[in-house]
């Protein structure tokens with residue numbers, strides 16, 4: 001199996017919405033026994049990059065196709081996208097090699113498509129140049145290193161006249177999200193996020209404070225020649241470059257967990273104390289639950305609930321690796337009620353649109369629809385109320401999302417005390433994607449009395 005064949009298989013699975021791209025990738029790479037690490041890296045880059053840039057690849061294919069793209073056999077369309085991606089969005093593969101490899105695969109996929117595949121890709125090689133430009137324009141293709149590649153002719157909508165259209169085609173965002181985000185945050189912020197979401201976000205580790213200190217663990221990384229730097233949060237380390245997590249020092253000993261810095265900030269916003277009884281209503285796979293247990297010095301009780309019983313197993317195995325015994329998992333039915341209180345504190349890390357983590361979840365671009373937001377808000381409000389009703393007077397509750405949609409974040413949080421007047425909002429924080437890592441939101445409430 002070549003990396004390009006593997007990518008085509010993964011794209012077919014992603015098209016059927018079988019799973020998140022990360023899960024499809026893990027599964028395919030695990031089964032690709034015998035594939036070299038270099039080829040696995042190429043397959044990863046192509047697969048995730050093509051999902052991120054599908055709208056851009058289609059915008060580049062469209063002028064050279066005499067048929068509407070929707071009418072092209074999906075395998076052939078994926079193949080042409082793969083060729084365009086290698087020629088236009090990558091610089092490591094010589095264009096003639098990309099054309100040759102793609103045409104060879106077309107021969108096996110659908111021999112009748114040879115002329116079309118070859119024709120489009122040859123036109124794409126004429127379209128791209130090696131010139132770098134530094135501002136968006138109709139002939140500027142954003143590259144994942146933060147500059148634009150100049151094209152030999154205008155291809156995208158004019159960003160001055162049609163900014164949302166440009167964002168959608170050149171950066172591969174859904175049009176509705178482009179329009180919404182420009183209105184919400186402005187053009188410059190959207191361009192910055194556009195580039196941020198073209199790449200996979202960096203890996204962050206949360207050092208297990210019950211087993212080591214950040215300084216001691218960073219010394220271990222330095223001794224093993226692993227590039228890293230301290231992050232802003234005192235428990236967090238930002239890793240530089242790609243890493244096999246299980247091969248990092250201290251993995252089996254539970255010296256660290258993988259957790260993005262903005263997600264670590266959520267646990268710190270709650271800051272439970274040793275001996276407390278804490279409800280974590282949406283716990284799986286357990287990144288935040290285990291952080292709470294560390295902050296509690298592994299003393300007290302955390303009831304970690306989720307509707308996904310299988311994913312709750314990840315909470316238990318992570319807790320075990322980190323040496324945390326104060327967590328009890330409890331599966332609840334989808335429309336069921338959480339365990340009875342009273343709790344000293346609660347965390348409600350709700351299911352959400354995930355728009356703060358579109359770099360990690362590239363398939364969101366194709367899957368998220370604007371009409372899902374009201375349903376999510378309804379569920380989020382219900383979960384927040386359920387958790388709140390189980391916290392005792394004087395207790396604290398943190399609500400969090402990895403979304404940057406106001407409806408799921410600040411608007412919902414500010415509406416909550418109107419539904420439950422005994423609660424006051426104490427603090428909240430919105431993190432925009434890339435500042436410094438994942439985007440997301442948390443709000444902390446206190447129950448009066």
Ligand SMILES: C[S@@+](CC[C@H](N)C(=O)[O-])C[C@H]1O[C@@H](n2cnc3c(N)ncnc32)[C@H](O)[C@@H]1O
Nearest residue numbers: 282283284285286287288306307308349350351
């Ligand atoms: C954002 S994820 C939680 C991530 C987790 N807190 C962490 O840090 O690893 C949201 C979780 O909410 C769960 N969920 C969805 N509906 C739920 C419900 N009605 N009650 C409890 N959990 C629910 C999902 O299964 C999912 O695991």
